[in-house]
Amino acid sequence: MEDFSEVLVRLHNFLPSLPTPRINYNCEYTCPMANECNYLGCYVNGTINLKSYATPDVLVHEYGHYIFHKALGYVDHVESEKFARWFEKSFYNPVICEECGSQLIYNSSEAFCPNCGTQYYSSNGNGLIGAIGKAILVGLGGTLLGGFITGMLPGKAEPLDVKMDKIRKLTGMGVSTALISFIAGLL
Structure with missing residues (x-):
């Protein structure tokens, strides 16, 4: 210290x-x-x-x-x-300021350099954790909605092998939806 x-x-x-x-x-x-x-x-x-x-x-x-x-x-x-x-x-x-190397005054979404006056703003205040959380929610929501619309949600009376096939397809749909949402959130 x-x-x-x-x-x-x-x-x-x-x-x-x-x-x-x-x-x-x-x-x-x-x-x-x-x-x-x-x-x-x-x-x-x-x-x-x-x-x-x-x-x-x-x-x-x-x-x-x-x-x-x-x-x-x-x-x-x-x-x-x-x-x-x-x-x-x-x-x-x-x-640190990218322009002059001085220490910035900052909070979670913006920063100011007291030396050169450069101002910084965060385009995504949630960062990586927020993007991952949003992607998971969009993936889940998209999967449930897509499964409901296409009739892919497993029913109680269906045989176990049919249920498992639908669950595999829904899982693939959810993962791909979450991945697309995550990538889009980073752009």
């Missing part, structure tokens, strides 16, 4: 126009609220406070609060916390 100085360099390089905030390390010895505080870190009045046993991910999380405050002020603690959690996650799982 990176140490605090390496993380601070990365944070500054991520948003170079944003001045680095004051950081109070070992805040449990200097903060008047230390006896009542259960947090590893906090962002208060322009300062990131970190306890001596805090890890760099706590610094990144509190830096997220700092960014939120600089952008919007102290408007909503719930939204600030959501942003700080998202920022911490995205900082440690970076997506």
Whole structure:
């Protein structure tokens, strides 16, 4: 894991126009609220406070609060916390800009490069798992509908060999329908 100085360099390089905030390390010895505080870190009045046993991910999380405050002020603690959690996650799982190589700010369906301004949009927010799920549903639906229309659904009174033949044909129809749906979903 990176140490605090390496993380601070990365944070500054991520948003170079944003001045680095004051950081109070070992805040449990200097903060008047230390006896009542259960947090590893906090962002208060322009300062990131970190306890001596805090890890760099706590610094990144509190830096997220700092960014939120600089952008919007102290408007909503719930939204600030959501942003700080998202920022911490995205900082440690970076997506890189294809144009300039900088780290993107992203969510599940879009991304923005703070360095060059390039914007990215996902054409399929569900990804591979969503395409597979959709293909299976289309395959099942197509198989049941096709089997009903063509009379291929096995009946109770039919002999076992006839039922098995219909099931084999329906399975082939379902697999081919799902495969076509999957390929079409990727295009």
